[in-house]
Amino acid sequence: MELEPVGGARKLDIQELEEIRNNAYDNARSYRDKTKLFHDKKISQKHFSIGQKVLLYNSMLKLFLDGVVEIESEKSGKRFTVNGQRLKPFFENFQAHTVEKFQVEPS
Missing domain, CATH: 1.20.5 (Single alpha-helices involved in coiled-coils or other helix-helix interfaces)
Incomplete structure (x- = not known):
């Protein structure tokens, strides 16, 4: 071979x-x-301004990948850094509207 x-x-x-x-x-x-x-x-880009109120989604995940934002608690006055994707804008004068369901009759 x-x-x-x-x-x-x-x-x-x-x-x-x-x-x-x-x-x-x-x-x-x-x-x-x-x-x-x-x-x-x-991914929706979120823009926050200084002094704007926000809601913080409190998760155990501590990744800072997107936008690092420094926020301050109204109650305690403590400042801390969070991921911008965890924040949602807070609307103080938001008015809730009632949604009604209508049944359309076939003609």
Whole structure:
């Protein structure tokens, strides 16, 4: 049995597998990049001004990824830093409206 033809075929197989792996890596990276762009477009940008009242969603998750905002508690006066995605605007003079359901009669 000759070793050179077998070795050459083995090298070609290894190169082919390496090329397939590289293509899969490139496809995964492009998919991840496109998914991140889509996700980032859907995130609503929140803009807060100094002195504005906000509601804080109190979760145990302590990640500061999007926008770090410093807030002050009205009750205790303590200042602390939170993730901007955890804040919602607070509307003091918000008037609640009653929603009624109407049944439409078929004509």
